[in-house]
Structures are given as C-alpha cells and as structure tokens.
Amino acid sequence: MTMERWERLTYWPLIVASVVFIVAYSWQVIFDIDGTAFSIARALMFLTWIVFAIDYVVRLSLAKPRGRWFRHHIFDLLVVVLPALRPLRLLKAITVIHALQRTAGAALRSRLAIYGAGAALILIWISALAVLDVERPAPDANITTFGDAVWWAFVTITTVGYGDFYPVTAGGRLIAVLLMCGGVAVVGVVTATLASWVIERATAHADNDAAEPATRGQVRDLAAQIDALAGRLGGPADPKP
Numbered sequence: 540m541t542m543e544r545w546e547r548l549t550y551w552p553l554i555v556a557s558v559v560f561i562v563a564y565s566w567q568v569i570f571d572i573d574g575t576a577f578s579i580a581r582a583l584m585f586l587t588w589i590v591f592a593i594d595y596v597v598r599l600s601l602a603k604p605r606g607r608w609f610r611h612h613i614f615d616l617l618v619v620v621l622p623a624l625r626p627l628r629l630l631k632a633i634t635v636i637h638a639l640q641r642t643a644g645a646a647l648r649s650r651l652a653i654y655g656a657g658a659a660l661i662l663i664w665i666s667a668l669a670v671l672d673v674e675r676p677a678p679d680a681n682i683t684t685f686g687d688a689v690w691w692a693f694v695t696i697t698t699v700g701y702g703d704f705y706p707v708t709a710g711g712r713l714i715a716v717l718l719m720c721g722g723v724a725v726v727g728v729v730t731a732t733l734a735s736w737v738i739e740r741a742t743a744h745a746d747n748d749a750a751e752p753a754t755r756g757q758v759r760d761l762a763a764q765i766d767a768l769a770g771r772l773g774g775p776a777d778p779k780p
Contacts, residue, residue, distance in 0.1 A: 560587040655729040667692040673710035696722030
C-alpha cells in the first residue's frame with residue numbers, strides 16, 4: 540500500500556465523515572437534544588474521530604521519512620485532536636474548473652477565493668455551534684440562541700465586534716480568540732485575492748498585453764519554434780563564430 544493509493548481510497552470517506560460530524564454536532568447543539576438522541580449524536584461524532592485517527596496513523600506509518608511528513612502535516616494532527624477542525628476537510632471537496640481559467644494566475648486566485656470563502660463560512664458555523672454549546676448553560680449568558688451565536692460569529696470573524704453579544708465563560712472566550720485569529724487570516728486572503736482580481740481586470744481593459752509575464756512553458760515553446768525554423772533554413776539558431 541502506497542501513500543497515494545491510501546489517500547485515493549480515503550478521500551471520499553473522510554469527506555463523508557466530515558459531513559456526518561457537522562450534521563451530528565449541529566443537531567446536538569441547535570436542538571439541545573438529550574437522552575437517546577444525544578447519545579446517538581455523540582456516538583456519530585466519536586465514530587468520525589475514529590475514522591480520522593485511523594487515517595492519520597496509517598498515513599504516518601506509510602510516510603517516508605516520517606519525521607518530515609509529521610512536521611509538514613501538523614494540521615492533520617490538529618484535525619484529530621480538535622473536533623471543531625474536522626469540517627475544514629470539506630474544503631478538499633471543492634474542485635477548481637481549469638477550463639474556465641485562461642491563465643495559471645486566474646486559476647490560483649479562484650482556488651484561493653473559493654477556499655477562503657469556504658473556510659470563513661465553516662469557521663462561522665462551527666464557532667457559532669461551539670460558543671452556543673459552552674455559553675447556553677451559564678447563568679449570566681447572553682448568547683442563548685443559535686441566531687445570536689451566528690450573528691456573534693459574523694461580527695467576530697470580521698473583527699467588527701459590536702459588543703451586543705459576547706461570551707462570559709472561559710471556554711467561550713477561548714473560542715472567540717481562536718475565531719478572531721482565524722478570521723484575520725481568512726478575511727485577509729479573500730481581500731487580497733479580490734484586490735488582485737480587480738487589478739487584473741483593470742489591466743485587461745487597458746489592453747496592456749505587454750505587462751503580462753510569459754510562463755516558462757511559453758518560453759520553451761518559443762525556443763522550440765525558433766530551433767525548428769532555423770533547421771528549415773539550414774543553419775543553427777545561434778551560430779558560433
């Protein structure tokens with residue numbers, strides 16, 4: 540079994556596990572279930588933990604060298620340790636349609652924009668669930684409904700902070716800190732990508748083709764055409780004295 544084959548086999552099962560986790564967690568928190576329903580939701584979330592743990596252990600055992608793989612896949616370990624990060628694996632299900640992109644730069648910007656927007660929405664949803672889960676039992680809590688939690692997550696990830704809703708527990712404040720740190724990174728990526736797209740559109744309307752850099756592939760193709768033309772003319776492309 541190779542790493543590539545294992546990743547192909549587990550690609551969709553991990554996506555399904557991410558969906559199961561977010562559905563079960565949403566069901567537990569939003570509807571404030573208890574009894575048998577609560578046990579079922581917790582069992583489903585525990586099952587997803589087993590799936591991610593097995594995947595991480597198998598990939599670590601297949602990695603060569605293992606130390607380098609471990610250092611470059613810290614996020615995969617965090618997904619196992621921190622359940623709230625598991626839905627971020629859903630971003631891997633987002634594919635980029637290269638046929639609609641004329642340049643590699645446009646394809647990269649599309650990927651960044653989609654991943655950034657997707658990460659922001661997932662962070663908002665998971666943070667709203669998490670803060671409601673820890674805040675609702677507190678006697679002096681002001682975040683007591685899912686609507687309030689979503690509003691709080693929106694204003695927090697954008698660092699606006701109206702102050703009408705705020706966490707009062709230590710767990711809620713920790714979630715707020717993590718959300719603000721993640722929000723700065725995610726919103727920054729989306730903003731930079733949008734600015735880059737606007738600049739490209741403005742340059743395109745100006746018909747400034749000379750400002751677009753050539754890729755290495757284009758340079759190689761041009762060199763091959765020059766060599767072929769020189770061969771038809773009966774001489775080298777770069778004659779030496």
